[in-house]
Amino acid sequence: MSSDPAPNPHATAAEVEAARRDPKLANVLYHDWEAGSYDEKWSISYDERCIDYATGRFQLVAGSLGWPYGRALELGCGTGFFLLNLMQGGVAKRGSVTDLSPGMVQVALRNATNLGLDVDGRVADAERIPYDDNTFDLVVGHAVLHHIPDVPAALREVLRVLKPGGRFVFAGEPTKIGDRYARRLGRITWAATTQLTRLRPLRSWRRSQEELDESSRAAALEAVVDIHTFDPDELEATARAAGADSARVVTEELSAALFGWPVRTFEAAVPPGKLGMRWAMFAWRTWERLSALDAGPLGRRVPRRFFYNALVTGTKPSGGPR
Numbered sequence: 001m002s003s004d005p006a007p008n009p010h011a012t013a014a015e016v017e018a019a020r021r022d023p024k025l026a027n028v029l030y031h032d033w034e035a036g037s038y039d040e041k042w043s044i045s046y047d048e049r050c051i052d053y054a055t056g057r058f059q060l061v062a063g064s065l066g067w068p069y070g071r072a073l074e075l076g077c078g079t080g081f082f083l084l085n086l087m088q089g090g091v092a093k094r095g096s097v098t099d100l101s102p103g104m105v106q107v108a109l110r111n112a113t114n115l116g117l118d119v120d121g122r123v124a125d126a127e128r129i130p131y132d133d134n135t136f137d138l139v140v141g142h143a144v145l146h147h148i149p150d151v152p153a154a155l156r157e158v159l160r161v162l163k164p165g166g167r168f169v170f171a172g173e174p175t176k177i178g179d180r181y182a183r184r185l186g187r188i189t190w191a192a193t194t195q196l197t198r199l200r201p202l203r204s205w206r207r208s209q210e211e212l213d214e215s216s217r218a219a220a221l222e223a224v225v226d227i228h229t230f231d232p233d234e235l236e237a238t239a240r241a242a243g244a245d246s247a248r249v250v251t252e253e254l255s256a257a258l259f260g261w262p263v264r265t266f267e268a269a270v271p272p273g274k275l276g277m278r279w280a281m282f283a284w285r286t287w288e289r290l291s292a293l294d295a296g297p298l299g300r301r302v303p304r305r306f307f308y309n310a311l312v313t314g315t316k317p318s319g320g321p322r
Helices: 013-019 023-034 048-062 081-088 102-115 151-161 176-196 200-205 209-225 232-241 255-269 276-301
Strands: 069-074 092-099 119-123 136-142 162-174 245-252 309-315
Touching: 013 023, 023 102, 023 209, 048 081, 048 136, 048 162, 048 245, 048 309, 069 081, 081 092, 081 102, 081 119, 081 136, 092 102, 092 136, 102 119, 136 151, 151 162, 151 232, 162 176, 176 255, 232 245, 232 309, 245 276, 255 276
Parallel strands: 069 092, 069 136, 092 119, 136 162
Antiparallel strands: 162 309, 245 309
8 A cells, every 4th residue: 555645635626626627536536535434424334234234235136145255356445335344244255445545445444454354455446457357256336336437448347357257246326317316305405404504593503614615515526426327227238238247237225215315414414423323223224114115015116217226236257258
């Protein structure tokens, strides 16, 4: 890691403006900015709750055959949420993490060390993965494909570094329809919360103006780094065109997303710690119940394109990429 760039935790207004014209710069600035608070912002942990969530997403799209995979790579690792929890859940023995953001790689490696996991890391571009051909048994990512300018190139790189027969799993990718309703709900919730907390009886629920301004700059970058949304059929076709065998997309979260996006936005708009553990448990348990509804009755009746999250998997042909 000594030769990797140093993280930049606070983007200036000028850097934000430059990033509007450069999605990769935007990704670095935004994720360096968020690295220190990302786990708290998204309620990420490395305990049973998130281990079950990560392994559940993996099983949903790829099943549980072949566990544990020998060596796994995570693209766009962020703080390591997906791979580290998959490793704790028995999906893989050894891991490597990559991200464009030096700050995120630092946090992911620190989290891995704290968990006693065998993980190395590099600052890397998903379109040019800095590993040899046929290196990994598994490549994973969570909420990463929609940040990558050239998704087909990244998938070809994934297949290159996979061993023949190796598998990739990408989860947490926004669908076209899901992204539209999630963003609208988020904007409405943010506006309502920040306006209502101006009222005198609710001022203790208001973040400082400096924090709100910083959140607004971060949101401006987030709008730049979120490059793609996906149609499930098109995502499957993209994976097949990149050379994957057994390409498959499943979707999840409809009622859970309609509930979860306003909740997460509200949590981000009020001071940290204000809501407390009772709120956190209410939000999590409600999300779990709604997710079960989505996976059951709604999943059987509603077309997959209306759900928020897309998950895609495929394997490298035994003879290598086609």
